[in-house]
Amino acid sequence: MAANFLAKLAWFAAFTANTVLAGCSSERDATAHFQVLSYNDVYEMKPDSDDSQYGLLVGGPSRVIPIAKKLRQTYENTLILFAGDTMVPSLWSNRFKGLQMVEAQNAIGVDYACLGNHEFDFGIEGFLNVSKASKFTWLNANAYEKSTGQLLRGTQAHAIKQFNSPTMGNLKVGIFGVMYDMKDASTGLYWTDPIQAAKDQVKILRENEKVDFAIALTHQDVDSDNAFSSSVKGVDLIYGGHDHTAQLQTNYGATFL
Numbered sequence: 001m002a003a004n005f006l007a008k009l010a011w012f013a014a015f016t017a018n019t020v021l022a023g024c025s026s027e028r029d030a031t032a033h034f035q036v037l038s039y040n041d042v043y044e045m046k047p048d049s050d051d052s053q054y055g056l057l058v059g060g061p062s063r064v065i066p067i068a069k070k071l072r073q074t075y076e077n078t079l080i081l082f083a084g085d086t087m088v089p090s091l092w093s094n095r096f097k098g099l100q101m102v103e104a105q106n107a108i109g110v111d112y113a114c115l116g117n118h119e120f121d122f123g124i125e126g127f128l129n130v131s132k133a134s135k136f137t138w139l140n141a142n143a144y145e146k147s148t149g150q151l152l153r154g155t156q157a158h159a160i161k162q163f164n165s166p167t168m169g170n171l172k173v174g175i176f177g178v179m180y181d182m183k184d185a186s187t188g189l190y191w192t193d194p195i196q197a198a199k200d201q202v203k204i205l206r207e208n209e210k211v212d213f214a215i216a217l218t219h220q221d222v223d224s225d226n227a228f229s230s231s232v233k234g235v236d237l238i239y240g241g242h243d244h245t246a247q248l249q250t251n252y253g254a255t256f257l
Helices: 061-072 099-108 123-133 192-210 222-231
Strands: 009-011 014-019 027-033 035-039 076-080 112-114 137-139 143-144 159-166 171-177 190-191 213-220 237-242 250-251 255-256
Touching: 027 159, 035 061, 035 143, 035 237, 061 099, 061 190, 076 171, 076 213, 099 123, 112 171, 112 213, 137 159, 137 171, 159 192, 171 192, 192 213, 192 222, 222 237
Parallel strands: 035 076, 076 112, 112 137, 171 213, 213 237, 237 255
Antiparallel strands: 009 035, 014 027, 143 190, 159 171, 250 255
């Protein structure tokens, strides 16, 4: 399968949140800015041609690295997110077991990634080798190891990214990751319902962590993302992988790409 490197630049503009002034019971609206570069389903080093009549080149880590670097240099508050599937398939995968793509992801400067189905093509141990080589955090709220009943090693359910905002002070962004149930006993894993797992994470992020903004990284088809956005309240932004389709939608108060 040809890899379609969907470098979906989400020039995420402003959002409005209510914040309480220190030492004051009144609330005011404040606006803060941060940028997000998101992409998904990356298996190849080379660029690919798009599906349009023009046959333009798209993606390729070597073409994305300078974009990511420029974002970091231009905007202090920048997140780079990856929505799953990087280990397989490619000609190099059988030789390097996905480690070649982790080097590329590290060079791009990914902050957080969620799991995709291809992360398990070499079993749990294959993923653990990739996780150990990753300079970014793998987010997973619903894939568990059968042998322990615990979340897959090398992952964590959510993360908090804090930005300094001149208008809001300490801006807290919560990110979590879920994927679809593969129903594949050979992986040594089992999956809980991604919607329920997401609801649990939103509750933790909103009530315990007091985040100002919540992002979901998902790896499932578009129809599942639609159902997800209608069922899970409290998520501001959904970055979805699995389907090789670039899109922007706003449903039920959540924007997803």
